[in-house]
Amino acid sequence: MKLALILSGLLLALFTASLCLGSVAITPVAALSALLGWGDPLHIMILQEIRLPRALLAAMVGGSLGLSGAAMQGYLRNPLAEPGLIGVSGAAALGAVIALQTGIATLFTLALPLSALLFALAAVGLILLLAGPRGGSMTLILAGIAISALAGALTALVLNLSPNPYAASEIIFWMMGSVADRSMEHVTLALPVMLLGWALLATLGRGLDALTLGEDAAGSLGISMSSLRLRLLIGTAAAVGAATAVAGAVGFVGLIVPHLLRRVTQGRPSALLWASTLGGASMVLAADITVRLVLPTRDLKLGVVMALIGAPLFLHLIYRTRKELP
């Protein structure tokens, strides 16, 4: 309960900070009143059309990645699992890259995220086909690796064949991941899909707790493993697919956040689900604020900063917990 308050407070503080910080200096009071439609029309425009969607997307993307990371680690009973493992983010990135390359992305605002979502959906269909209805977690991992590799190869092929360096650099910058310059349209596209994903993943708590004792024991505790796996796959695909579609590839959140919060949730996978949602949202908001503060003129990418924060943090965690790892 205390943890929920702390994490919600942190999220709220970072969300407010995200609204108050930017290239145009606006005082916090002016910013918050502009958000509600009072004051300088320019401020209202900046707050409602630039900063609000940016802050919302950062929180939504972070929450999706944190939640699906916690669910994936709980299902595979492996602290090194992350949501990208099943190939959904790789496939979504491929969809986006194809949209950029073919020029479909310029047809209308949402062409790129829609194409990415479509590919994420195709990936989860493929993984269900490959892993079969009764397969264990190992087949799922292997199918995921195969799909990731295929998506990576095809993405490289598209880059390889890109007609000019500008197209290639546009693709590369998109793949670094960012929530800058997004509109409310992106929010309204991603939110319903993410909500579906969150709703499915939120039902996994009991099953993931039981899985602490292994698949056989969980099966005998009244958990239907095939239903659990289906909800996990579709939920992750929806949440991570939508996140990648609007923000590009943002790594490490799904890996680091559950790891950081495991101790404070007493190792219970069900408690880790909501904690990682709040924690992930906070972490991406913090990274997005960092992007704006450190090199405001250079358009530093969120995914790059996330990896720069995430990788050393991960090394530290490994160092600290190496005694517990077999």
Next chain:
Amino acid sequence: MTLLRLSDLTVTRGQCPVVDHVTLDIKADECVGLIGPNGSGKTTLMRAALGLLPHTGTSSLSQMSPRARAAQAAWLPQSREIAWPVTVESVVALGRLPHMPRGTRLRPEDQAAVDAALDRMGLTAFRHRLATELSGGEQARVLIARTLAQDTPLLMADEPIAGLDPAAQLSTLQVFADLAREGRAVLTSLHDLSLAARYCTRLILLHRGRLHADGPPATVLTPDTLAEVFHLRARVHMTDDGPLFQPLGVLS
């Protein structure tokens, strides 16, 4: 009262039947030992009976919904897995999952069942320790306590006493025998024929997937059966402490 009914239960791996047309009933008040050499199909028989493996023939448990089955039978798998650093008490509390309505915390009756299970396995002093930091044998006792907390009419365990110290082996089997005396039933696979003979009211002997013998320990553990199935020369002494089984040598 019959708690488990298997008829013609068959599990094949490729062409080879691992469990071959096994028919049996387990009734209340029975502590049944499932014995047989390595690879005779003990684990497969129990997993198929629980519906964890595809099979032909019928098992009264595998026909139930997962939820109803969890209220009828608890299962202790052979692999002792505790994936996350959780306390002993919360591992044992996982046994209450099938009884708790969705989204609720432990109710007083659940807590009582957890406390009773911890007490029965002598783990009360360990309750706040992290289960992952205990020794292998202690973890095994924690997992047995989890199945006790599930509070089911039938308890099925796969080699529950492997890796336990002698005192823990005896006290675990005593708990199983007590459960049977309280009107429940236990089906447990065992390799220690001595302990099987002393604590079980009935033994089921599997040989190459088939039901080779079924009955009270004295009728199952005959010199002929032991020689044929286990390749053992052995003697069963009838003593005041119950039958004592002593292996004397291996037959080639």
